[in-house]
Amino acid sequence: xxxxxxxxxxxxxxxxxxxxxxxxxxxxxxxxxxxxxxxxxxxxxxxxxxxxxxxxxxxxxxxxxxxxxxxxxxxxxxxxxxxxxxxxxxxxxxxxxxxxxxxxxxxxxxx
Amino acid sequence: xxxxxxxxxxxxxxxxxxxxxxxxxxxxxxxxxxxxxxxxxxxxxxxxxxxxxxxxxxxxxxxxxxxxxxxxxxxxxxxxxxxxxxxxxxxxxxxxxxxxxxxxxxxxxxxxxxxxxxxxxxxxxxxxxxxxxxxxxxxxxxxxxxxxxxxxxxxxxxxxxxxxxxxxxxxxxxxxxxxxxxxxxxxxxxxxxxxxxxxxxxxxxxxxxxxxxxxxxxxxxxxxxxxxxxxxxxxxxxxxxxxxxxxxxxxxxxxxxxxxxxxxxxxxxxxxxxxxxxxxxxxxxxxxxxxxxxxxx
Numbered sequence: 244x245x246x247x248x249x250x251x252x253x254x255x256x257x258x259x260x261x262x263x264x265x266x267x268x269x270x271x272x273x274x275x276x277x278x279x280x281x282x283x284x285x286x287x288x289x290x291x292x293x294x295x296x297x298x299x300x301x302x303x304x305x306x307x308x309x310x311x312x313x314x315x316x317x318x319x320x321x322x323x324x325x326x327x328x329x330x331x332x333x334x335x336x337x338x339x340x341x342x343x344x345x346x347x348x349x350x351x352x353x354x
Numbered sequence: 355x356x357x358x359x360x361x362x363x364x365x366x367x368x369x370x371x372x373x374x375x376x377x378x379x380x381x382x383x384x385x386x387x388x389x390x391x392x393x394x395x396x397x398x399x400x401x402x403x404x405x406x407x408x409x410x411x412x413x414x415x416x417x418x419x420x421x422x423x424x425x426x427x428x429x430x431x432x433x434x435x436x437x438x439x440x441x442x443x444x445x446x447x448x449x450x451x452x453x454x455x456x457x458x459x460x461x462x463x464x465x466x467x468x469x470x471x472x473x474x475x476x477x478x479x480x481x482x483x484x485x486x487x488x489x490x491x492x493x494x495x496x497x498x499x500x501x502x503x504x505x506x507x508x509x510x511x512x513x514x515x516x517x518x519x520x521x522x523x524x525x526x527x528x529x530x531x532x533x534x535x536x537x538x539x540x541x542x543x544x545x546x547x548x549x550x551x552x553x554x555x556x557x558x559x560x561x562x563x564x565x566x567x568x569x570x571x572x573x574x575x576x577x578x579x580x581x582x583x584x585x586x587x588x589x590x591x592x593x594x595x596x597x598x599x600x601x602x603x604x605x606x607x608x609x610x611x612x613x614x615x616x617x618x619x620x621x622x623x624x625x626x627x628x629x630x631x632x633x634x635x636x637x638x639x640x641x642x643x644x645x646x647x648x649x650x651x
Contacts (some may be wrong), residue, residue: 254416268390268393268394269390269391269393270393270394270395270397270398271397273394273398285402285404285412286391286394286395286398286402286409287391287402287404287409287410287412287416288412288413288415288416289416290387290390290391290394290413290416290417291412291413291414291415291416291417291418291419292416293390294386294387294390294416294417295416295417295418298417309393312393312396312397313389313392313396314389314393315393316386316389316390316393
């Protein structure tokens with residue numbers, strides 16, 4: 244199964260979950276996603292997703308000056324973002340159950 | 355950490371290239387996107403493995419930003435889109451159908467050209483029906499011959515044939531419509547739609563608002579009640595909501611709308627000012643003997 248295709252539909256939830264744990268800027272969120280196991284997530288996908296979630300009201304943002312380089316834009320989760328994350332958790336759990344059952348059924352049939 | 359973009363010319367060059375890929379975005383939107391990317395690239399310490407174009411495309415897709423129309427060099431042109439559609443399965447099906455239906459167009463084309471030539475040139479005034487039919491037949495045959503010949507045209511010349519046919523269709527339709535008008539005025543054909551039915555009583559499509567009955571001596575009769583052959587009252591309801599209309603009632607209080615002539619009260623009264631008023635007609639006395647006195651056969 245193509246992991247990148249799966250990721251495409253679930254990246255919003257993953258980004259929301261990471262930011263819900265603590266505010267972060269672009270590269271920081273990317274690093275935490277990769278550390279969490281999504282090693283193949285693309286940088287541009289994460290930055291674009293952050294931007295879209297922010298514009299959609301799921302994230303808030305603020306700029307922190309950095310001594311070492313350009314200012315960093317931090318993202319934090321909003322109430323709307325938490326609701327979206329809750330919905331995503333339920334949808335994923337349900338989908339996961341369904342697909343697991345289907346795949347296991349398939350195994351039994353072929354075994 | 356990794357310093358600023360000034361110390362990282364590779365990151366600078368990469369950002370410039372990504373910015374160029376996003377040139378169709380509003381500057382504020384683009385600056386925000388690039389600022390995020392710049393900070394992150396400097397932190398990560400390396401330019402991404404993706405090309406700037408691929409990076410920008412991924413960024414765009416994830417951010418849900420459509421490529422605007424100004425990025426025309428990337429978007430397929432109308433001609434390219436049309437070519438792609440013609441090559442698609444749907445396009446091929448439509449082309450096959452058009453090819454099968456083309457002979458109908460050939461016939462119509464010939465007939466319309468014949469009609470237009472005949473009527474526009476004014477020959478219709480002198481041409482007989484047989485002559486017109488012959489002209490149409492010749493034109494249709496020529497048109498079908500041309501159509502069949504067109505099918506053997508080399509592919510590169512087909513678009514010109516198609517364009518010529520489309521142009522002909524666009525030009526011919528209004529001319530044909532105008533020619534039909536010429537035909538109608540010449541033959542006096544009346545092509546109006548069926549007239550709307552008139553509610554209530556009507557004569558020749560005009561509503562009847564009042565009826566005056568005269569006796570044999572030419573005197574107006576009053577409160578005459580009219581019925582048709584089926585016993586249905588010939589109700590005239592013109593002004594039935596008008597409180598000034600003098601509507602008769604029977605014993606049970608039912609209002610009788612088939613009593614004539616309809617009279618109107620003077621405003622604020624229940625009096626009819628001129629009960630004998632009628633249309634300005636000279637009703638002659640009847641000379642034919644009345645039925646009951648008519649001689650029996």
